[in-house]
Amino acid sequence: MPTISDREKRLIRYSAIGITIYLALFFIWRPLQRRRAEYRQLVTEAQDLRNKILPYATRAETVQALMEKFQFDPAQLDKATVVGEASAALQKAAMSSGIQVGPVRESPSRSSGKELASVQFEGVGPVPAVMSLLQRIETLGFPLIIDSVQITPEKTGPGRVKMNLTIVILDFEQWKKEDKSRA
Amino acid sequence: MNSPGIYLEITRTSLKALHDDNGLEVPLERAPNGRLTDPAKQKVAASLQEFLASTPRQSHSRAYCAIDARGVSLRRLTLPSVGKEEFQKLLRMQIESEFPLSPDELAWGYRSLGETRVNGAARQELLVIAVKKEVIDEYTAIVSGCGLNPEFTLAAMARRGVLPAFESNFAILEIGSESSEWISFEQNFPTQIRTLALAEKQLSKTENFAAISRTLNGSASAKKWFIAASDADFNAVSIGLTESFGHGVDCEPLKTNVGPGRSTAILGLKKSIESGEPKLIFFESQAPVEKRKLSSPAPKKWAVIATALLIGLVLLPYAEALLLRPLLAKKLTSLKKDQGRLAIIDQELGFLQQLKQSQPPYLDSLYLFAKSAPSGAKIESLTMNRKGDVSLRGTLRNADQVAEFRNKLIASGFFSSVTVEDQSPTPDKQKLNVRISAQWKPANVLQTLKIGPTAEEIEKAKNKKDVPPMGMPGGLPPGFSGGAMPPGAMPAGLPPGVRISSPRIERKP
Numbered sequence: 001m002p003t004i005s006d007r008e009k010r011l012i013r014y015s016a017i018g019i020t021i022y023l024a025l026f027f028i029w030r031p032l033q034r035r036r037a038e039y040r041q042l043v044t045e046a047q048d049l050r051n052k053i054l055p056y057a058t059r060a061e062t063v064q065a066l067m068e069k070f071q072f073d074p075a076q077l078d079k080a081t082v083v084g085e086a087s088a089a090l091q092k093a094a095m096s097s098g099i100q101v102g103p104v105r106e107s108p109s110r111s112s113g114k115e116l117a118s119v120q121f122e123g124v125g126p127v128p129a130v131m132s133l134l135q136r137i138e139t140l141g142f143p144l145i146i147d148s149v150q151i152t153p154e155k156t157g158p159g160r161v162k163m164n165l166t167i168v169i170l171d172f173e174q175w176k177k178e179d180k181s182r183a
Numbered sequence: 184m185n186s187p188g189i190y191l192e193i194t195r196t197s198l199k200a201l202h203d204d205n206g207l208e209v210p211l212e213r214a215p216n217g218r219l220t221d222p223a224k225q226k227v228a229a230s231l232q233e234f235l236a237s238t239p240r241q242s243h244s245r246a247y248c249a250i251d252a253r254g255v256s257l258r259r260l261t262l263p264s265v266g267k268e269e270f271q272k273l274l275r276m277q278i279e280s281e282f283p284l285s286p287d288e289l290a291w292g293y294r295s296l297g298e299t300r301v302n303g304a305a306r307q308e309l310l311v312i313a314v315k316k317e318v319i320d321e322y323t324a325i326v327s328g329c330g331l332n333p334e335f336t337l338a339a340m341a342r343r344g345v346l347p348a349f350e351s352n353f354a355i356l357e358i359g360s361e362s363s364e365w366i367s368f369e370q371n372f373p374t375q376i377r378t379l380a381l382a383e384k385q386l387s388k389t390e391n392f393a394a395i396s397r398t399l400n401g402s403a404s405a406k407k408w409f410i411a412a413s414d415a416d417f418n419a420v421s422i423g424l425t426e427s428f429g430h431g432v433d434c435e436p437l438k439t440n441v442g443p444g445r446s447t448a449i450l451g452l453k454k455s456i457e458s459g460e461p462k463l464i465f466f467e468s469q470a471p472v473e474k475r476k477l478s479s480p481a482p483k484k485w486a487v488i489a490t491a492l493l494i495g496l497v498l499l500p501y502a503e504a505l506l507l508r509p510l511l512a513k514k515l516t517s518l519k520k521d522q523g524r525l526a527i528i529d530q531e532l533g534f535l536q537q538l539k540q541s542q543p544p545y546l547d548s549l550y551l552f553a554k555s556a557p558s559g560a561k562i563e564s565l566t567m568n569r570k571g572d573v574s575l576r577g578t579l580r581n582a583d584q585v586a587e588f589r590n591k592l593i594a595s596g597f598f599s600s601v602t603v604e605d606q607s608p609t610p611d612k613q614k615l616n617v618r619i620s621a622q623w624k625p626a627n628v629l630q631t632l633k634i635g636p637t638a639e640e641i642e643k644a645k646n647k648k649d650v651p652p653m654g655m656p657g658g659l660p661p662g663f664s665g666g667a668m669p670p671g672a673m674p675a676g677l678p679p680g681v682r683i684s685s686p687r688i689e690r691k692p
Contacts (some may be wrong), residue, residue: 032501039504042511049518059190059532066535074531131546138542143534145541148568166568175534 016058071141074172083117086142086169090121093140097132099163114178116171118147124154124162133163143170144176188233188245188456189331189674192338193322195251195361198227199444200234201453206444207234217253218317224325231329247456248322249338249448252364256282257376264298264305274309282313290319290335290466296372310372312337313463319466336452337467339366339376342411343462345439354405355437357447358412358420360382365395367405371462375399378515386416392423411447434594476526525588536568540626543569547597547634548623555591557584571623573598578614585617592621596632599624 004012067073087104094101102122109115123133130151137144150164192199193211200207209230212223219227259582260277262270274293275286282289291313299306320336326333342355343366354367357378363381367374379398383393396494410417410425414436421434439447455463552575562577579585585606592601598621605618625627636644 032504035508036501036504039508039511042508042515045516046511046518047517049522053518053525056528059528063528063532063535066532066539070535070538074534075527092672129548134545143538145538145569146543146545148566150564150566152564153562170534170538172530172534175537181642 025056060111069139070143072141072143074143074175077143077172079116079171079173082142083119083169086140087119088142089140089142090119090137090167093119093136094123094125094133097125097136098129099123099133102162113176114171116169116174118166118168121165122163123165124156124160126159127161130161130163137165137167143172144168145170188247190444190449190453190456191246191248191333192328192341192446192452193248193250194338194359195253195382196359198231199446199449200231201423201444201449203235206442207231208443219321219325224321228325228328231325235329235331244331246326246333247452248326248333248335249341250314250318250322250335251378252337252339252366252376253362253378254318255312255337255376257373258282258311258313259296259374260309260311261299262307262309264307272305274311278311278313281454284313284315288316289313290316291335292464292466294383294464296460305423310464312466326627336444336463337366337376338448338452339364339457340373340463341448341452342437343368343371343373344365344453344455344458345437345447346451348411351407352405353407353409355411356420358386358410358416360384365399369404383412386419386423389423389426392427395424396427408432408434410434411437413438415614436558525669527596541569543567543571544623544629544634547629548573550634550636551592551595551597554597555588557587559590560584572625573621575619575621576617577619578609578616580614582615585615589619589670595634597629597634598622598625 050169083106087106091101091104100123102124103120103124105120107120109117113143123130125133129149134146134149137146144170148164152162152164154160154162184329189200189202191201195211195213195217197211198207198209202210207230209227211227212220214220244334260274260281262273262277264271277293278286282291291311293309293311296308296310299308323333337447339355339357342357346353346355352367352369354365356362359382361382363379365375365377365379367376377398379395381391410420411418417434417436424432424434437447439445439450452463506588520582539545548567549565552562556562557579559580560577561579562575564574564576566572566574579588585603592598596640601619601621603617603619608615
């Protein structure tokens with residue numbers, strides 16, 4: 001077997017080191033770099049998402065407060081039954097306030113607005129009861145807005161007034177659609 | 184095959200060197216104190232350099248140096264088995280107690296002979312050799328000066344290398360020109376070493392052998408003696424030893440190829456080194472101080488830690504990417520799935536805010552009418568809608584009251600316009616029928632107003648609780664009285680400039 005000189009040995013040693021470094025870079029370092037780049041991209045995405053979500057903490061609190069004020073969650077409203085339930089709740093509230101409930105008429109919604117239906121409500125009762133009902137309507141647990149109020153004296157008894165309310169029920173589904181189209 | 188280094192033997196009288204097949208022998212001149220004279224040092228250095236120049240070799244080759252046994256002490260020590268660092272401390276303490284000089288003044292080396300157990304406690308047997316440091320330093324300076332890295336051992340121990348494996352006890356006696364060296368081995372480990380006053384020229388005198396017998400004083404248990412000497416000298420030694428020790432000693436010649444640089448010690452040293460398992464003890468080298476510092480356990484340990492930390496620092500981001508990426512990806516996917524809920528929150532918020540802003544301030548308006556109506560006024564009908572249109576029909580006493588009523592409504596700041604559309608006398612000419620229309624201000628303006636009863640008014644209302652309800656001031660329909668407002672039904676806000684601490688509902692901007 002031919003003898004290998006020191007120079008050749010050194011050459012072989014350096015070549016082996018060089019090849020090892022190249023292989024390490026190629027098979028280990030580059031995949032590692034790629035993984036790290038992917039990870040950094042994920043981190044950036046996560047930060048963007050975090051920045052996007054951050055304001056929603058306040059918004060969620062506001063929504064919670066408003067839901068507590070109005071006593072309902074818009075997402076839980078069932079469009080099919082909300083009108084009937086709202087009408088029933090309105091009559092119940094009027095009676096519990098001491099108002100003698102008169103005719104109640106429901107009208108279909110106006111297509112241009114975001115209203116589901118409107119309810120005409122007539123009742124007779126003492127002034128405090130009328131005031132109380134006006135106050136309680138917004139916390140009945142439905143998206144109700146009093147469109148108009150008419151108060152006239154009732155001649156059947158002293159201290160009693162006749163009230164005529166037009167109440168509209170808002171349509172959350174319609175609102176969502178318009179919100180999406182705006183977005 | 185090239186040998187791994189250069190082999191030297193430094194005796195009292197000469198320095199021998201061997202590199203491959205080239206040999207060198209330089210006589211040494213010493214001062215009375217045993218140290219080399221300066222001319223001798225220069226001569227040795229020059230000869231060695233010349234010798235090295237003539238032989239092909241790598242720079243800073245290792246030089247294995249065998250020194251004579253003069254001044255060298257050999258001890259067997261026993262230490263408890265402890266950790267590496269503790270072991271070094273214990274060994275130094277033991278050397279300090281066993282040798283006349285401190286470990287710092289000695290060049291010393293050791294070899295483990297194995298572990299034994301005494302009463303259950305593990306103990307380590309060590310063989311330690313030591314010589315004055317200055318002896319080694321002197322040789323080191325010369326050899327290092329020639330570009331070599333010297334390592335020192337004992338020539339007497341090195342001679343063992345030329346012998347084949349030999350298990351029983353034996354001794355080696357090397358006859359020198361001025362003195363002889365004797366070393367005994369038990370189970371292949373040296374037990375005693377002596378420099379004997381037996382020169383080549385004194386072998387004929389039997390009293391010299393008797394003196395050797397007295398010197399060894401029966402401590403020589405080895406029956407087999409290998410004699411390193413010329414054939415003639417071997418016969419003389421063999422006869423002399425037989426006479427002095429009786430038939431208890433079996434002498435055998437230790438034959439080696441003689442020539443320049445080919446002493447028994449050098450050949451034994453070379454054989455031991457080349458075999459790869461030298462059963463030798465080397466003195467701690469003095470020259471490469473930096474090397475010792477670097478190779479000492481503590482810096483090495485810290486260097487390893489520092490390197491590990493550095494590697495960790497470089498690899499940490501990649502490890503983070505490898506380990507956390509799946510978790511982050513999973514979390515991100517679930518978050519993206521839930522992103523749809525954000526739109527629902529937006530929709531709900533918009534809807535609820537719209538609902539809140541669309542609530543018309545009917546109660547505020549009623550409160551203002553009740554408060555502004557003059558005494559004796561009577562409201563026949565009141566109509567309001569969420570667009571802010573207000574229509575009121577009623578009777579007032581006279582035109583002044585009409586003006587006063589209108590002025591109060593305007594002054595409340597709640598209405599953007601108040602119009603008396605019609606005022607005509609009643610048939611009995613006592614009062615005026617009026618028809619008033621008004622318009623609320625925009626919702627954002629109304630939100631800034633403070634409308635509501637004052638603290639006094641609330642107190643008054645409380646006091647009137649037990650009083651039977653009366654008509655509204657000035658003839659409002661019975662039950663329209665401010666005092667009859669239901670608790671909690673009072674609209675938010677107070678008239679401008681009024682502050683109360685009593686319960687009231689405030690409108691949030």
